[in-house]
Amino acid sequence: MNQSPFASPSNTGLLANRYQLKQLIGSGGMGEVFLADDILLGGTPVAIKFLAKTVANTKMQQDFAREALMSAALSQRSVHIVRAYDYGVSEKGQPFYVMEYLCGKSLKDLIPLSLPMFVTLLRQICLGLQCAHQGINIDGKVYPLVHRDIKPANILVIPDPILDKLVKILDFGIAKFLNYTSTASTSREFNGTLPYCSPEQLDGEKLDSRSDIYSLGVMMFEMLTGKKPWQPETDYFGAWYKAHHFEPPQAIADVNPSLKLPQDLDNLIMACLAKKASDRPQNIAQILRGLESLGQQNYLSLPKNLPAKSTPSSLLLSGLSTTVEQTCWQLLWPQDKPIQEIVFPKLLDIKQGFVAALWLMLPKHEIKNHTFSSRYNQFIFIKSPHPMLLWVTLLYNRQLTPKWLPCYLDMQNLQNRRLVNSLAENKDYPLIFFTLEAPHTCTNVISSHIDPTQRQMLKTWVKQSQNLPPSCQPHLSKHLLKQQYKQMQSQLLQRLESKPLVVSGHI
Template sequence: MNKSPFISPSGTGLLANRYQLKQLIGSGGMGEVFLANDILLGGTPVAIKFLTQTVVNTKMQQDFAREALMSAALSQKSIHIVRAYDYGVNEKGKPYYVMEYLCGKSLKDLIPLSLPMFLTLSRQICLALQCAHQGINIDGKMCPLVHRDIKPANIFVIPDPILGQLVKILDFGIARFLNYASTASTSKGFNGTLPYCSPEQLDGEKLDSRSDIYSLGVMMFEMLTGKKPWQPETDYFGAWYKAHHFEQPKAIADVKPTLKLPQKLNNLIMACLAKKSCDRPQNIAQILQALNNLEQSNCPSLPTILASRSILSSSLGSGLPIAVEQSCRQLLWPQNKPIQEIVFPQVLDTVQGSMTALLLMLSKQEIKNYALSTRYNQFIFITSPHPMLLWVTVLYNRQLAPKWLPCYLDMQNLQNRRMVSLLAENERYPLIFFSLEALHSCTNVLSSRIEPTQRQMLKTWVEQSQNLPPTFQAQVSKQLLKQQYKQMQSRILQYLESKPEVVLSGSI
């Protein structure tokens, strides 16, 4: 981690001989956030947060370094926690930390939410909190982390091709440092966000995960209603102290009568808002279980994530029309292709018309292992500097490593555009297996289904590619897509591991 001083704490300048500050993009009680370019990584955009609290002695600087390092280590464990890269203290004693730059929206700008979106985001928030509360290993000891400032402004939501919406929690460890720094200074001020603070936090007690659960309850109430559970006459400390300690939260039905909320969800939120920590859910796992039970119930207002993100298909047969499957099984391995584990797309002409298929060669044992696998697909398209499509198919079996089948298609190539057009026209595409041991004939046929919305997007991408001027930078776009491919693999696995063991396919 780099700790070089920064000449100017606000405005443009070079921080730590590495980060070129561009502009202020946010500010709040904890400090100011700047957009910057990491010049050592070719100008990669990053976000840099300068904290409000000045570091006045060596002990405080050490404490900040410890919290920053723990936050960075935690961010490596969960995709739902903003990635922290670097930290330091400038020449005026202002601590800062460097994190990934996120393109999305704060949760505070999205609420109130629909029930399905509430469920999707709440689960991801809980997964991040569970990861933090379980702790990170420091010198052989597990150290749990309590956030201390869970609120909509610290939840960022970004578009994600796999999860739809990806939650990122900001500022882990920072609230604890600011609280220490404030009490260690002469100001002895209170650090936290009063509407979301637990009663024990307002009392200055030692906090555990149940304090975050209280803040989560306040936030979940607000996510559904757009209002907080209490509305004191003033925003002063005393008014909020009274509300959190002595006033019962408002009923969700009174705040938003039009919201048809399952009673179990209402009870869960109210349990999180219990005044005594022993009366709340004792850990995030209990909340996740309750959310899962709601998802699996027959409540029509809460469709399952599986149903909304993917399509179930029978594990028996390929799922293709008989005539199409027969055409697939008559195929021979192309003579111009090597005898090795490879995958490539090919247009298949059948009695029911043309379609795009994936041909792949594996060992007999692997073909047998993945015969009843989960099939999942995803498409990513970029137009600049060169139109290029990444088409990924995954064969997933919980007992085996996933089999990744990526194809990169240059969309200035006429034949590739035809293949993508055929993908858009057909509900399914075949996966035609050839074994290394039996070189010539097809061994098995499976299929993967493309969702209607994705098929429409494929049509749009073909049209865009036809209208773009010629370029000669296909390799640059391919490298960009390879980087995205590496980043999305862990998200796809997390998505598949969270689902029942069924044969599914979905393109998101």
């Protein structure tokens, strides 16, 4: 591969007057990926992929812009597709697109998987693919998207406080752009990955979602066994063409005899590997139904749902010390706060020090309804033009309307930095409920957990805020955070809907 024009560490210029390139973090057949800072969003880290292809003419630029735009639109609809923020063409003609920067592991580095983990990750991959195959509506017309390069290297698995493992599918739409802009110098040139290509893809035919399902079948086989369904003598096109068109896949039991696979799952994988598209599952929904059936038949050692009424109070309050809990119950609604539905953060002074808490005033029936809701939290920070933190707590129950509790904290304020530092030091924080109805007393105290990764981020943000020069533009930063908040709400709800088995109560 030719060296990217931005690979030199001496190059400190901005890309598109917005992205400060920092370092090369990955490379492959489709291009190179750089870590960069988004200056417009206060230095937020992003990943920028420069495609190996050079966009040589206006038509190709239009093709790339169309594919990148559709990919970006798709990423707003599914939490399981890596978010694309921006795209363009460099001064030297290299197309690039800007993605969210994620710290995780490639699926190829995790396989083979245990059966429960296989089902967990596969379900999320299917949800992302299903969203793409259903298409994007542009000007009243629906455009289905086919990935064309489904393989373990294009699946990223990242830690997640809700799902534990969150799947992100990479490079949507870009494979198609590379395919139909490739030179016609050889009839065998294409941009898929040979071990995962469907027979119709190797023949250069028009592809639909069933081609992705074939690639998914190859990947499912590999996720469980660590091997491909075929072992051709060479890795050249001809050998793989013969395997995909004429050779039956190996039996999973022959590749890994110790793997006790449910027959229904074995049948599903082999159906995905059918040579003819008409013999495969015709859509992702059929695969998802097969996975749901496995869970219902108790094939997998997965936790069962617990009814909300059976959740003990100790589960709800397990994260809070007795001292903190007793302090919360003794509190009175502050006289300087209005009697209305509001939420605000405040430090509690206890014997051991200070504890950050959320104070809420809600109608009695809402407090009662959300007593057994699960709690989730997210934090977003921007440094520029003014250091500000968004702290969001969500009370979630599938039977109720989600209750969002956002707090915007000016991080130039010393008291707010102390509050955020307390969040970083304590793995749980209390939510203190006061009734909107008189006499406005404290009627409930529950806790929400902050995972270690989030706590480390909070510590870093406090330090960064201390070292930033004075600013007087908090309203601009709050406006930017509100935009990100709307996106985060839809993403968080998608994650919760992707979680098939949920235990009520404290997380």
